[in-house]
Amino acid sequence: MDLENVMNKAKKGWAELYSGKTPLILIGAATCGKSAGAAKVKEIFTEETKKRNIECNIMEVGCIGMCYAEPLICIKKSDDPLVCYGNITPEKALEIINSHLENDNPVSEYALGTIGKGTLKDIPELHETPVLKNQVRIVLNNCGIISPSEISHYFANNGYKGLIKALQQKPADIIEQVRESGLRGRGGAGFPTWKKWQICRDTKADKKFLICNADEGDPGAFMNRSLIESDPHSLIEGMIISAYAIGANTGYIYCRAEYPLALARLDLAIKQAENLNLLGDNILGSGFDFTIKVKEGAGAFVCGEETALIASIEGERGMPCPRPPFPAVKGLWGKPTIINNVETLATVSRIFQKDAKWFAQYGTDKSKGTKTFALAGEIKRTGLIEVPLGITLKTIIYDIGGGIPEDKEFKAVQTGGPSGGCVPKELLDIPVDYDSLVEAGTIMGSGGLVVMNENTCMVDVARYFIDFTQKESCGKCVPCRLGNKQLFRILDDITKGKADKKDIDMLKKLGQNIKATSLCGLGQTSPNPVLTTIRYFKNEYDAHIEKKCPAKVCKGLISFEIDPEKCTGCHICFKACPTDAIIGKPKETHLIIQEKCIQCGICYESCPDKFNAINVFSSRN
Amino acid sequence: MEKNMESVFSKFTGQRHELIQILQKIQEEFGYLSDEQIANVSEFTKVPKSKVYGVATFYEQFRFSPIGKNHIMLCRGTACHVKGAPRILDEIENQLKIKTGETTPDGEYSLEAVACIGCCALAPCIMINNEVKANLTPDEVKNLFKKN
Numbered sequence: 001m002d003l004e005n006v007m008n009k010a011k012k013g014w015a016e017l018y019s020g021k022t023p024l025i026l027i028g029a030a031t032c033g034k035s036a037g038a039a040k041v042k043e044i045f046t047e048e049t050k051k052r053n054i055e056c057n058i059m060e061v062g063c064i065g066m067c068y069a070e071p072l073i074c075i076k077k078s079d080d081p082l083v084c085y086g087n088i089t090p091e092k093a094l095e096i097i098n099s100h101l102e103n104d105n106p107v108s109e110y111a112l113g114t115i116g117k118g119t120l121k122d123i124p125e126l127h128e129t130p131v132l133k134n135q136v137r138i139v140l141n142n143c144g145i146i147s148p149s150e151i152s153h154y155f156a157n158n159g160y161k162g163l164i165k166a167l168q169q170k171p172a173d174i175i176e177q178v179r180e181s182g183l184r185g186r187g188g189a190g191f192p193t194w195k196k197w198q199i200c201r202d203t204k205a206d207k208k209f210l211i212c213n214a215d216e217g218d219p220g221a222f223m224n225r226s227l228i229e230s231d232p233h234s235l236i237e238g239m240i241i242s243a244y245a246i247g248a249n250t251g252y253i254y255c256r257a258e259y260p261l262a263l264a265r266l267d268l269a270i271k272q273a274e275n276l277n278l279l280g281d282n283i284l285g286s287g288f289d290f291t292i293k294v295k296e297g298a299g300a301f302v303c304g305e306e307t308a309l310i311a312s313i314e315g316e317r318g319m320p321c322p323r324p325p326f327p328a329v330k331g332l333w334g335k336p337t338i339i340n341n342v343e344t345l346a347t348v349s350r351i352f353q354k355d356a357k358w359f360a361q362y363g364t365d366k367s368k369g370t371k372t373f374a375l376a377g378e379i380k381r382t383g384l385i386e387v388p389l390g391i392t393l394k395t396i397i398y399d400i401g402g403g404i405p406e407d408k409e410f411k412a413v414q415t416g417g418p419s420g421g422c423v424p425k426e427l428l429d430i431p432v433d434y435d436s437l438v439e440a441g442t443i444m445g446s447g448g449l450v451v452m453n454e455n456t457c458m459v460d461v462a463r464y465f466i467d468f469t470q471k472e473s474c475g476k477c478v479p480c481r482l483g484n485k486q487l488f489r490i491l492d493d494i495t496k497g498k499a500d501k502k503d504i505d506m507l508k509k510l511g512q513n514i515k516a517t518s519l520c521g522l523g524q525t526s527p528n529p530v531l532t533t534i535r536y537f538k539n540e541y542d543a544h545i546e547k548k549c550p551a552k553v554c555k556g557l558i559s560f561e562i563d564p565e566k567c568t569g570c571h572i573c574f575k576a577c578p579t580d581a582i583i584g585k586p587k588e589t590h591l592i593i594q595e596k597c598i599q600c601g602i603c604y605e606s607c608p609d610k611f612n613a614i615n616v617f618s619s620r621n
Numbered sequence: 622m623e624k625n626m627e628s629v630f631s632k633f634t635g636q637r638h639e640l641i642q643i644l645q646k647i648q649e650e651f652g653y654l655s656d657e658q659i660a661n662v663s664e665f666t667k668v669p670k671s672k673v674y675g676v677a678t679f680y681e682q683f684r685f686s687p688i689g690k691n692h693i694m695l696c697r698g699t700a701c702h703v704k705g706a707p708r709i710l711d712e713i714e715n716q717l718k719i720k721t722g723e724t725t726p727d728g729e730y731s732l733e734a735v736a737c738i739g740c741c742a743l744a745p746c747i748m749i750n751n752e753v754k755a756n757l758t759p760d761e762v763k764n765l766f767k768k769n
C-alpha cells in the first residue's frame with residue numbers, strides 16, 4: 001500500500017519534471033561524460049541560468065550510449081520533444097542557453113536529434129538516425145534519461161513492477177518464464193539462465209547464495225559499468241527476482257575497484273531499496289528475505305571465473321577449482337550459488353516488467369532477445385549500443401558505428417576480449433549470435449567490440465592479449481601458467497623478427513594443447529586471439545618472419561627516417577628524443593642515428609604537422 | 622598497534638572472509654600495506670602472516686611500498702592499446718623519468734598500469750587520482766605534469 005503511494009507520487013513527479021513547464025537540462029555524467037568535461041558543462045549551465053534568472057532543473061543522468069559525442073546534454077522545454085546536443089564546449093553551451101533556453105530556438109547545428117513526441121525543424125528524430133535506427137533498447141531503456149540517484153525515476157518507468165509481479169508467483173513459475181524468454185547468460189558463455197536457476201532451486205540446502213558478476217574483466221569493454229552508473233536499480237530488481245526464484249537470502253555484487261562511480265551509485269541504490277523494504281526482511285509482505293552486499297574486486301582478471309570469484313569472496317586467493325561440482329550445486333561456502341552477469345540480471349527485471357514472449361520476439365531461434373555491446377577502438381561512433389541478436393557485424397560497425405575514422409581501411413573486429421578472437425572483413429556478414437561467433441573461432445563474450453584498422457598489427461594484437469593472459473594466469477595449472485608464457489615468448493620473438501616459419505606451427509600446436517588441457521575458462525580460451533589471427537591474418541605473421549611489420553607497429557622491426565626535403569631544422573625532434581639519437585643544428589637538416597634509435601616514435605609525434613618530415617618504414621633498410 | 626589501525630579494525634569482526642576488505646581499507650587509509658600492518662591483520666583475523674601475504678600478493682591492487690602524492694593509472698586495455706596507449710606510456714615515462722610501478726624521487730607521482738578503466742569509448746585514457754583523462758595524445762601528456 002505504502003509502496004503504491006510512493007510509486008504513484010513518483011509517476012506524477014516524473015510527468016511534472018518532463019512536462020517542460022520548467023525547462024529540464026540533462027547532463028550526461030557517467031564516467032565517459034565526466035572525463036569529457038561534464039562537470040565544466042554543468043557549471044556553465046548552473047551559473048549562466050542563475051545569472052540570467054532562467055528558472056530550470058539541471059539533472060545529472062547516466063550514459064545514453066553515444067560516448068563519442070560526450071559531453072552530451074539534453075534539453076526538454078515546453079511541448080517540444082527532448083533535444084539532444086553533443087560535443088558541448090563552453091562556447092556551444094552559451095549559444096544553446098541564448099538561443100534555446102532564452103529564445104525557444106533550438107540550435108539545430110549542434111543537435112544530434114530529438115527524443116519523444118513531436119518534431120522540430122531541421123533536427124532529426126534520434127530514433128530515425130543511423131545510430132539508433134538499428135537498435136532495440138530494452139536493458140538500456142532508462143540510461144541517460146533517468147537520474148541514477150533517484151529511485152523515484154526508476155519507479156516512474158515501470159521500475160520494480162516486475163518484482164511485485166514476481167513475488168505474487170511461485171518460484172517454479174518464474175523459472176518457467178525465464179525459460180520462455182530464451183534468456184542466455186550475458187557474461188560470456190551463454191548458458192541458459194533458467195537451467196542454472198533450476199539446478200540451484202532443485203538442490204536441497206539450508207542456505208543459498210546469489211552473486212552478481214560485475215567484475216567486467218574484459219579490457220576494452222564497459223557495458224556493465226555504464227549500466228550500473230546509469231540505472232543501478234534495474235540490476236537490484238533483477239537480483240531480487242532471481243534470489244526469490246532460486247531461494248537465496250543473501251546476494252553479493254562483486255564489482256571491480258576500478259569503477260569508483262559505479263560502486264558509489266550501487267551503494268546509494270541499495271540503501272534506497274532497503275528504506276522502502278524492497279530489500280531486507282519480509283520484502284513487501286511476501287515473507288521473502290533478501291539482502292545485498294557489495295564486494296570490491298582487487299584487480300585479478302581470473303576472478304571473473306565463477307569458482308575463482310567465489311574463492312575471492314571467501315577472502316582467499318582467486319584460484320579456480322575444477323568443475324563439477326558446479327557452483328549451482330556447491331558454491332560459496334559449499335552452498336548452492338548462482339552467479340549471473342549484470343546484464344543478465346538487469347534483463348530479468350525487464351522481462352518481468354513486460355513479459356517473456358515480448359522479449360523472445362527479438363533475436364534468433366537460439367539466441368533470443370537483445371544484447372548490449374561496447375563499441376571502441378578505430379570506429380567513428382564509439383559507445384554503448386543494444387541490438388537484437390542476429391544482427392550482422394557489418395550493420396553494427398558501419399550503420400550504427402559509422403565506419404572507420406579518416407576513411408581508413410577496416411581490418412578486424414575483436415570480440416570476447418582475451419577469450420575471444422579477431423573477425424576479418426570477409427566475415428562481417430555473419431549474424432551476431434552465440435553459435436555463429438563460435439564457428440568463426442571467437443565468442444560473443446560479454447559484449448566488448450574493439451575495431452581495428454590498417455594501422456593495427458595483428459601479430460602485435462595477439463602478443464598483447466597473450467601478454468595479458470600470461471600475467472593474469474593464476475598459476476594453478478601448468479598448461480595455462482607455462483603454456484601461455486611460452487606462447488608469449490614466441491610471439492615476442494616474431495614481433496622482433498627473431499623467429500622462423502616453424503614457430504607459427506608451434507604457436508598453433510601449443511595453443512590447441514593449452515585449450516584442451518587447462519583447468520578453467522581462462523586457459524581454455526586464452527589461445528583464441530592467437531589462433532584466430534593466424535587463421536585470418538597469416539600473411540602478417542609471414543611478413544614478420546621476413547622482418548617486416550606491414551602496419552608499422554612492431555618496434556623491433558620498423559625504422560624512422562627524416563626526410564631531408566621536408567625538414568626545416570625546427571629542432572623540436574632533437575629536443576624530444578630520449579636517447580639523443582637525432583643530430584643537427586637549428587635551421588639545418590636533421591638526421592637520425594639508427595644505432596641509437598629505440599623506435600619509440602616520440603620524434604614522429606613531435607614533428608609539427610605542417611612539416612611532417614619524419615617517415616616510418618615497415619622494416620630496417 | 623597504531624590508533625588508526627584500531628579504527629580500521631573496528632569496522633570488521635575479524636572473520637576470514639573479511640580479509641580482502643580489511644586490506645583494501647588499510648590501503649585506502651595509508652596508501653600501501655606495511656609489514657607491520659600485515660602482522661596486525663594476521664593477529665586480528667587469526668590468519669597466518671604468510672597466508673595474509675599470500676592473498677595480498679595475489680591481487681594487483683595491493684602495494685607494499687608508499688605511492689606518490691598523485692597516483693597515475695595507465696590503462697593497458699585493448700581499446701587503449703589499439704588507440705595508441707603504448708605511445709602514451711612512452712611519453713609519460715619519458716616526462717616523469719620513471720618506469721611503470723615506480724614513484725618519482727620527489728614523491729610527487731607514481732605510475733601504475735591497470736587492465737581497463739572502463740572508459741574505452743574515449744581511448745586512450747589514464748586515471749589520475751580517480752579522475753579519468755580521456756582521448757589523450759602524447760602532446761597533451763607533456764602538459765599534464767608539473768615541471769620539476
Ligand SMILES: Cc1cc2nc3c(=O)[nH]c(=O)nc-3n(C[C@H](O)[C@H](O)[C@H](O)COP(=O)(O)O)c2cc1C
Binds near residue numbers: 184188214339520
Ligand atoms: C577468466 C574468465 C573471466 C571472466 N570474466 C567475467 C566477467 O568479467 N564478467 C562476467 O559476467 N563473466 C565473466 N566470466 C564468465 C563467468 O565465469 C560466468 O560464466 C558468468 O558470470 C555467468 O553469468 P551469466 O550466466 O549471467 O553469463 C569469466 C570467465 C572466465 C573463465
Ligand code: FES
Binds near residue numbers: 746
Ligand atoms: S581499454 Fe582503456 S579504458 Fe578500457
